[in-house]
Amino acid sequence: MRPNDRKYAQSHEWVKLDGDVAIFGITDFAVQELSNGNESDLVYCDLPDAGRVLCAGETFGEIESVKAVSDLYAPIGGEVLEINAAIEDHLEILSKDPWGAGWIIKVKPESKKLDGLMDAAEYEAFVASKKH
Amino acid sequence: METWRLVTTWNAPPAFNLGLDEALLESLGAPVTVRLYSWKPGALSLGYFQRRADVPAAADARAVVRRFTGGGAIHHQRELTFSIAADAEHPLYRGPIAESYVRVHAALARALADFGVTAELRGERALASERADTGMCFHKSSPLDLVWNERKGVGSAQRRSKGRVLHHGSIKLGTTPLEGDIATLEHVAPGLEPHGFAPALREAIEAHFGVRLVADVPDALERGRAKELAVRFGSREFLERR
Numbered sequence: 001m002r003p004n005d006r007k008y009a010q011s012h013e014w015v016k017l018d019g020d021v022a023i024f025g026i027t028d029f030a031v032q033e034l035s036n037g038n039e040s041d042l043v044y045c046d047l048p049d050a051g052r053v054l055c056a057g058e059t060f061g062e063i064e065s066v067k068a069v070s071d072l073y074a075p076i077g078g079e080v081l082e083i084n085a086a087i088e089d090h091l092e093i094l095s096k097d098p099w100g101a102g103w104i105i106k107v108k109p110e111s112k113k114l115d116g117l118m119d120a121a122e123y124e125a126f127v128a129s130k131k132h
Numbered sequence: 133m134e135t136w137r138l139v140t141t142w143n144a145p146p147a148f149n150l151g152l153d154e155a156l157l158e159s160l161g162a163p164v165t166v167r168l169y170s171w172k173p174g175a176l177s178l179g180y181f182q183r184r185a186d187v188p189a190a191a192d193a194r195a196v197v198r199r200f201t202g203g204g205a206i207h208h209q210r211e212l213t214f215s216i217a218a219d220a221e222h223p224l225y226r227g228p229i230a231e232s233y234v235r236v237h238a239a240l241a242r243a244l245a246d247f248g249v250t251a252e253l254r255g256e257r258a259l260a261s262e263r264a265d266t267g268m269c270f271h272k273s274s275p276l277d278l279v280w281n282e283r284k285g286v287g288s289a290q291r292r293s294k295g296r297v298l299h300h301g302s303i304k305l306g307t308t309p310l311e312g313d314i315a316t317l318e319h320v321a322p323g324l325e326p327h328g329f330a331p332a333l334r335e336a337i338e339a340h341f342g343v344r345l346v347a348d349v350p351d352a353l354e355r356g357r358a359k360e361l362a363v364r365f366g367s368r369e370f371l372e373r374r
Contacts (some may be wrong), residue, residue, distance in 0.1 A: 032228075069202040071294065
Protein backbone atom coordinates (compact mmCIF):
# COMPACT_ATOMS: atom_id res chain seq x y z
CA MET A 1 0.00 0.00 0.00
CA ARG A 2 1.28 3.45 -0.88
CA PRO A 3 1.50 6.19 1.80
CA ASN A 4 -1.82 7.56 3.00
CA ASP A 5 -0.40 10.88 4.14
CA ARG A 6 -0.47 12.46 0.66
CA LYS A 7 -2.55 12.78 -2.49
CA TYR A 8 -1.85 11.52 -5.98
CA ALA A 9 -2.32 12.88 -9.52
CA GLN A 10 -3.24 10.85 -12.59
CA SER A 11 0.10 11.89 -14.05
CA HIS A 12 1.76 9.99 -11.16
CA GLU A 13 3.03 12.87 -9.04
CA TRP A 14 2.28 13.01 -5.32
CA VAL A 15 1.81 16.02 -3.04
CA LYS A 16 2.16 16.01 0.73
CA LEU A 17 1.31 18.92 3.02
CA ASP A 18 3.82 19.69 5.76
CA GLY A 19 2.60 22.74 7.69
CA ASP A 20 2.61 25.65 5.26
CA VAL A 21 4.65 23.76 2.69
CA ALA A 22 3.58 21.30 -0.01
CA ILE A 23 6.10 18.70 -1.10
CA PHE A 24 5.97 17.20 -4.62
CA GLY A 25 7.42 13.92 -5.79
CA ILE A 26 6.71 11.14 -8.26
CA THR A 27 5.37 7.73 -7.39
CA ASP A 28 7.09 4.35 -7.43
CA PHE A 29 4.87 3.50 -10.44
CA ALA A 30 6.21 6.49 -12.39
CA VAL A 31 9.78 5.57 -11.49
CA GLN A 32 9.22 1.99 -12.62
CA GLU A 33 7.68 3.13 -15.91
CA LEU A 34 10.57 5.49 -16.60
CA SER A 35 13.42 3.27 -15.53
CA ASN A 36 12.15 -0.19 -16.39
CA GLY A 37 13.39 -1.30 -12.97
CA ASN A 38 16.99 -0.13 -13.52
CA GLU A 39 17.78 2.79 -11.26
CA SER A 40 20.73 3.78 -13.47
CA ASP A 41 18.29 4.31 -16.36
CA LEU A 42 17.27 7.69 -14.92
CA VAL A 43 19.87 10.06 -16.29
CA TYR A 44 18.90 13.75 -16.12
CA CYS A 45 16.32 16.04 -14.66
CA ASP A 46 15.52 19.69 -15.07
CA LEU A 47 13.91 21.40 -12.09
CA PRO A 48 12.43 24.91 -11.73
CA ASP A 49 14.10 27.85 -10.05
CA ALA A 50 12.94 28.89 -6.59
CA GLY A 51 10.42 31.69 -6.89
CA ARG A 52 8.66 30.36 -9.96
CA VAL A 53 4.91 30.33 -9.58
CA LEU A 54 3.25 27.16 -10.82
CA CYS A 55 -0.38 26.58 -11.77
CA ALA A 56 -1.97 23.21 -11.04
CA GLY A 57 -1.25 20.88 -13.94
CA GLU A 58 1.63 23.00 -15.28
CA THR A 59 4.90 21.37 -16.29
CA PHE A 60 7.43 22.09 -13.54
CA GLY A 61 10.30 19.94 -14.76
CA GLU A 62 11.49 17.23 -17.08
CA ILE A 63 13.12 13.91 -16.42
CA GLU A 64 15.13 11.81 -18.83
CA SER A 65 15.43 8.07 -18.61
CA VAL A 66 17.58 6.09 -21.03
CA LYS A 67 14.65 5.88 -23.43
CA ALA A 68 12.34 8.83 -22.87
CA VAL A 69 12.09 12.44 -21.76
CA SER A 70 8.92 13.00 -19.73
CA ASP A 71 7.32 16.09 -18.19
CA LEU A 72 6.65 16.52 -14.48
CA TYR A 73 3.34 18.19 -13.63
CA ALA A 74 2.41 20.27 -10.59
CA PRO A 75 -0.42 18.49 -8.71
CA ILE A 76 -1.43 21.84 -7.16
CA GLY A 77 -0.49 25.46 -7.74
CA GLY A 78 2.03 27.41 -5.68
CA GLU A 79 5.38 29.15 -5.53
CA VAL A 80 8.54 27.06 -5.68
CA LEU A 81 10.46 27.41 -2.40
CA GLU A 82 13.15 24.75 -2.75
CA ILE A 83 14.32 22.02 -5.07
CA ASN A 84 15.94 18.78 -3.99
CA ALA A 85 19.44 19.43 -5.32
CA ALA A 86 20.59 15.98 -4.15
CA ILE A 87 18.55 14.20 -6.80
CA GLU A 88 19.93 16.22 -9.73
CA ASP A 89 23.21 14.29 -9.53
CA HIS A 90 21.76 11.16 -7.94
CA LEU A 91 18.52 10.27 -9.62
CA GLU A 92 18.77 6.77 -8.21
CA ILE A 93 17.37 8.29 -5.01
CA LEU A 94 14.00 8.37 -6.80
CA SER A 95 14.15 4.60 -7.18
CA LYS A 96 15.38 3.93 -3.66
CA ASP A 97 13.01 6.22 -1.78
CA PRO A 98 10.35 7.92 -3.94
CA TRP A 99 8.25 8.80 -0.86
CA GLY A 100 10.93 10.42 1.31
CA ALA A 101 14.46 11.30 0.22
CA GLY A 102 13.24 11.36 -3.39
CA TRP A 103 11.04 14.43 -2.91
CA ILE A 104 11.49 16.77 -5.87
CA ILE A 105 10.36 20.29 -4.94
CA LYS A 106 8.76 22.15 -2.07
CA VAL A 107 6.22 24.85 -2.79
CA LYS A 108 4.20 27.43 -0.91
CA PRO A 109 0.73 26.23 -1.93
CA GLU A 110 -1.82 28.75 -3.16
CA SER A 111 -4.38 26.66 -1.30
CA LYS A 112 -4.20 23.70 1.06
CA LYS A 113 -7.20 22.11 -0.60
CA LEU A 114 -6.18 19.00 -2.49
CA ASP A 115 -9.44 18.63 -4.37
CA GLY A 116 -9.47 16.48 -7.48
CA LEU A 117 -6.50 14.39 -6.42
CA MET A 118 -6.62 10.72 -5.42
CA ASP A 119 -6.01 9.19 -2.01
CA ALA A 120 -3.81 6.11 -1.75
CA ALA A 121 -6.64 3.62 -2.28
CA GLU A 122 -7.94 5.48 -5.32
CA TYR A 123 -4.44 5.69 -6.75
CA GLU A 124 -3.92 1.95 -6.20
CA ALA A 125 -7.07 1.30 -8.23
CA PHE A 126 -5.99 3.77 -10.89
CA VAL A 127 -2.58 2.12 -11.27
CA ALA A 128 -4.18 -1.32 -11.35
CA SER A 129 -6.37 -0.17 -14.26
CA LYS A 130 -3.23 0.94 -16.13
CA LYS A 131 -1.80 -2.55 -15.98
CA HIS A 132 -4.68 -4.09 -17.91
CA MET B 133 -8.90 -1.66 -39.88
CA GLU B 134 -7.39 1.37 -38.15
CA THR B 135 -6.03 4.09 -40.42
CA TRP B 136 -2.83 5.93 -39.54
CA ARG B 137 -1.47 9.02 -41.28
CA LEU B 138 1.76 8.85 -43.26
CA VAL B 139 3.66 12.10 -43.70
CA THR B 140 6.86 12.17 -45.77
CA THR B 141 9.20 15.15 -45.98
CA TRP B 142 12.47 14.51 -47.79
CA ASN B 143 15.55 16.73 -47.59
CA ALA B 144 14.01 19.23 -45.19
CA PRO B 145 15.93 21.79 -43.09
CA PRO B 146 16.95 20.65 -39.57
CA ALA B 147 14.90 23.20 -37.61
CA PHE B 148 11.79 22.40 -39.68
CA ASN B 149 12.25 18.68 -39.08
CA LEU B 150 12.31 19.13 -35.32
CA GLY B 151 9.52 21.71 -35.36
CA LEU B 152 7.19 19.44 -37.30
CA ASP B 153 7.89 16.48 -35.02
CA GLU B 154 7.09 18.53 -31.94
CA ALA B 155 3.95 19.92 -33.59
CA LEU B 156 2.83 16.33 -34.26
CA LEU B 157 3.59 15.44 -30.63
CA GLU B 158 1.37 18.30 -29.46
CA SER B 159 -1.48 17.38 -31.83
CA LEU B 160 -3.86 15.95 -29.23
CA GLY B 161 -6.55 13.75 -30.75
CA ALA B 162 -4.85 13.44 -34.13
CA PRO B 163 -4.69 9.93 -35.60
CA VAL B 164 -1.47 8.02 -35.15
CA THR B 165 0.99 9.78 -37.44
CA VAL B 166 4.01 8.06 -38.95
CA ARG B 167 6.50 10.46 -40.41
CA LEU B 168 9.38 9.44 -42.68
CA TYR B 169 11.98 12.07 -43.45
CA SER B 170 15.53 13.08 -44.26
CA TRP B 171 17.68 16.15 -43.66
CA LYS B 172 19.33 18.78 -45.80
CA PRO B 173 21.91 19.66 -44.74
CA GLY B 174 22.70 16.47 -42.86
CA ALA B 175 22.78 18.02 -39.39
CA LEU B 176 24.11 16.69 -36.13
CA SER B 177 21.41 16.78 -33.46
CA LEU B 178 22.32 16.92 -29.79
CA GLY B 179 20.15 15.08 -27.28
CA TYR B 180 17.90 17.38 -25.24
CA PHE B 181 20.09 17.28 -22.15
CA GLN B 182 23.52 17.13 -23.83
CA ARG B 183 26.16 19.83 -23.66
CA ARG B 184 27.65 20.67 -27.02
CA ALA B 185 31.12 20.52 -25.48
CA ASP B 186 30.54 16.84 -24.64
CA VAL B 187 30.09 15.94 -28.33
CA PRO B 188 33.44 16.50 -30.10
CA ALA B 189 31.90 15.63 -33.49
CA ALA B 190 29.71 18.73 -33.26
CA ALA B 191 32.75 20.81 -34.21
CA ASP B 192 32.92 19.00 -37.57
CA ALA B 193 29.22 19.01 -38.46
CA ARG B 194 27.82 21.31 -41.16
CA ALA B 195 24.87 22.16 -38.95
CA VAL B 196 24.08 21.48 -35.29
CA VAL B 197 20.64 21.52 -33.64
CA ARG B 198 19.21 20.35 -30.34
CA ARG B 199 16.41 17.76 -30.29
CA PHE B 200 13.54 17.68 -27.81
CA THR B 201 14.16 13.96 -27.30
CA GLY B 202 16.93 12.69 -25.07
CA GLY B 203 19.87 10.37 -25.60
CA GLY B 204 23.06 10.96 -27.54
CA ALA B 205 23.93 12.98 -30.63
CA ILE B 206 23.06 11.73 -34.11
CA HIS B 207 24.51 12.72 -37.45
CA HIS B 208 21.45 12.75 -39.71
CA GLN B 209 23.10 11.74 -42.93
CA ARG B 210 22.84 8.44 -44.79
CA GLU B 211 19.78 7.58 -42.74
CA LEU B 212 16.01 7.35 -42.86
CA THR B 213 14.60 9.25 -39.90
CA PHE B 214 11.13 8.40 -38.66
CA SER B 215 8.75 9.47 -35.95
CA ILE B 216 5.49 8.00 -34.71
CA ALA B 217 3.21 10.33 -32.75
CA ALA B 218 0.14 9.06 -30.89
CA ASP B 219 -1.88 9.52 -27.73
CA ALA B 220 -0.21 7.96 -24.70
CA GLU B 221 -3.28 5.78 -24.18
CA HIS B 222 -3.10 4.32 -27.69
CA PRO B 223 -2.24 0.58 -27.56
CA LEU B 224 1.01 1.41 -29.36
CA TYR B 225 2.29 3.33 -26.33
CA ARG B 226 0.11 2.26 -23.41
CA GLY B 227 2.00 0.61 -20.53
CA PRO B 228 5.70 0.50 -19.75
CA ILE B 229 8.01 2.50 -22.01
CA ALA B 230 10.17 -0.58 -22.60
CA GLU B 231 7.22 -2.49 -24.06
CA SER B 232 6.49 0.31 -26.52
CA TYR B 233 10.08 0.10 -27.72
CA VAL B 234 9.73 -3.62 -28.29
CA ARG B 235 6.59 -3.00 -30.41
CA VAL B 236 8.15 -0.30 -32.56
CA HIS B 237 11.41 -2.18 -32.98
CA ALA B 238 9.59 -5.34 -34.05
CA ALA B 239 8.09 -3.41 -36.98
CA LEU B 240 11.49 -1.95 -37.90
CA ALA B 241 13.09 -5.41 -37.76
CA ARG B 242 10.47 -6.63 -40.21
CA ALA B 243 11.41 -3.87 -42.67
CA LEU B 244 15.10 -4.60 -42.26
CA ALA B 245 14.44 -8.31 -42.90
CA ASP B 246 13.15 -7.33 -46.35
CA PHE B 247 16.71 -6.28 -47.10
CA GLY B 248 18.17 -9.50 -45.72
CA VAL B 249 19.24 -7.96 -42.41
CA THR B 250 18.50 -9.85 -39.21
CA ALA B 251 18.09 -7.10 -36.62
CA GLU B 252 17.58 -8.08 -32.99
CA LEU B 253 17.26 -6.38 -29.63
CA ARG B 254 20.71 -6.01 -28.12
CA GLY B 255 19.85 -7.70 -24.85
CA GLU B 256 22.92 -8.26 -22.74
CA ARG B 257 25.46 -8.73 -25.54
CA ALA B 258 28.49 -6.46 -25.96
CA LEU B 259 28.71 -4.42 -29.16
CA ALA B 260 31.66 -3.52 -31.37
CA SER B 261 30.15 -0.06 -31.96
CA GLU B 262 30.54 1.09 -28.33
CA ARG B 263 32.83 4.10 -27.89
CA ALA B 264 33.51 6.08 -24.74
CA ASP B 265 33.34 9.88 -24.53
CA THR B 266 31.98 10.64 -28.02
CA GLY B 267 28.48 11.59 -26.82
CA MET B 268 27.14 9.90 -29.97
CA CYS B 269 23.92 7.87 -29.79
CA PHE B 270 25.28 5.04 -31.93
CA HIS B 271 28.31 4.59 -29.68
CA LYS B 272 26.24 3.83 -26.58
CA SER B 273 23.51 1.23 -26.35
CA SER B 274 20.84 -0.22 -24.11
CA PRO B 275 19.25 -3.69 -24.11
CA LEU B 276 16.29 -2.42 -26.15
CA ASP B 277 18.36 -1.16 -29.08
CA LEU B 278 18.16 -2.83 -32.49
CA VAL B 279 21.49 -4.27 -33.57
CA TRP B 280 22.97 -6.33 -36.37
CA ASN B 281 26.55 -7.27 -37.24
CA GLU B 282 27.26 -6.78 -33.51
CA ARG B 283 26.74 -3.04 -33.91
CA LYS B 284 23.96 -0.60 -33.17
CA GLY B 285 21.97 0.25 -36.32
CA VAL B 286 18.92 2.17 -35.06
CA GLY B 287 18.94 5.10 -32.66
CA SER B 288 15.66 5.69 -30.82
CA ALA B 289 14.24 8.09 -28.26
CA GLN B 290 10.83 9.09 -26.98
CA ARG B 291 9.28 12.28 -25.73
CA ARG B 292 6.22 11.94 -23.49
CA SER B 293 4.26 15.12 -22.86
CA LYS B 294 0.69 16.09 -21.98
CA GLY B 295 -0.86 12.74 -22.82
CA ARG B 296 1.04 12.29 -26.08
CA VAL B 297 4.09 10.27 -27.10
CA LEU B 298 6.49 10.74 -29.99
CA HIS B 299 8.93 7.93 -30.76
CA HIS B 300 11.73 9.18 -32.92
CA GLY B 301 14.38 7.06 -34.61
CA SER B 302 17.22 6.92 -37.11
CA ILE B 303 17.81 3.89 -39.33
CA LYS B 304 21.33 3.94 -40.72
CA LEU B 305 21.60 3.29 -44.43
CA GLY B 306 25.33 4.04 -44.62
CA THR B 307 28.17 5.31 -42.46
CA THR B 308 29.34 8.87 -42.00
CA PRO B 309 32.77 9.93 -40.76
CA LEU B 310 31.20 11.40 -37.61
CA GLU B 311 29.65 8.06 -36.60
CA GLY B 312 32.17 5.57 -37.97
CA ASP B 313 31.85 1.84 -37.62
CA ILE B 314 28.17 1.19 -36.86
CA ALA B 315 25.55 -1.14 -38.34
CA THR B 316 24.09 0.07 -41.65
CA LEU B 317 22.43 -1.30 -44.79
CA GLU B 318 25.48 -0.49 -46.93
CA HIS B 319 26.53 -4.16 -47.18
CA VAL B 320 23.14 -5.29 -48.53
CA ALA B 321 21.99 -2.16 -50.39
CA PRO B 322 24.92 0.08 -51.30
CA GLY B 323 23.96 3.70 -51.85
CA LEU B 324 20.35 3.16 -50.69
CA GLU B 325 18.52 6.49 -50.31
CA PRO B 326 16.00 7.20 -47.51
CA HIS B 327 13.06 7.18 -49.95
CA GLY B 328 14.29 3.80 -51.21
CA PHE B 329 13.87 2.25 -47.75
CA ALA B 330 10.53 3.96 -47.08
CA PRO B 331 8.25 1.47 -48.92
CA ALA B 332 9.64 -1.47 -46.93
CA LEU B 333 9.13 0.41 -43.68
CA ARG B 334 5.63 1.44 -44.64
CA GLU B 335 4.64 -2.13 -45.49
CA ALA B 336 6.25 -3.49 -42.33
CA ILE B 337 4.37 -1.02 -40.13
CA GLU B 338 1.08 -1.87 -41.83
CA ALA B 339 1.65 -5.60 -41.53
CA HIS B 340 3.02 -5.59 -37.99
CA PHE B 341 0.36 -3.33 -36.48
CA GLY B 342 -2.51 -4.43 -38.75
CA VAL B 343 -3.22 -0.85 -39.87
CA ARG B 344 -3.49 1.06 -43.11
CA LEU B 345 -1.13 3.98 -43.67
CA VAL B 346 -2.67 6.76 -45.73
CA ALA B 347 -0.42 9.42 -47.23
CA ASP B 348 -1.38 12.82 -45.84
CA VAL B 349 -0.01 16.22 -44.97
CA PRO B 350 -0.08 17.97 -41.58
CA ASP B 351 -3.20 20.08 -41.08
CA ALA B 352 -3.09 23.88 -41.01
CA LEU B 353 -2.78 24.04 -37.22
CA GLU B 354 0.09 21.58 -37.21
CA ARG B 355 1.85 23.42 -40.03
CA GLY B 356 1.49 26.75 -38.23
CA ARG B 357 2.77 25.32 -34.98
CA ALA B 358 5.66 23.60 -36.77
CA LYS B 359 6.69 26.95 -38.21
CA GLU B 360 6.67 28.57 -34.75
CA LEU B 361 8.61 25.73 -33.19
CA ALA B 362 11.15 25.72 -36.03
CA VAL B 363 12.14 29.24 -35.00
CA ARG B 364 13.04 27.95 -31.54
CA PHE B 365 14.93 24.92 -32.90
CA GLY B 366 16.88 27.24 -35.20
CA SER B 367 17.81 29.64 -32.41
CA ARG B 368 21.23 29.86 -30.82
CA GLU B 369 19.55 30.24 -27.43
CA PHE B 370 17.94 26.80 -27.63
CA LEU B 371 21.07 25.19 -29.06
CA GLU B 372 23.22 26.59 -26.24
CA ARG B 373 20.70 25.99 -23.43
CA ARG B 374 23.12 23.56 -21.77
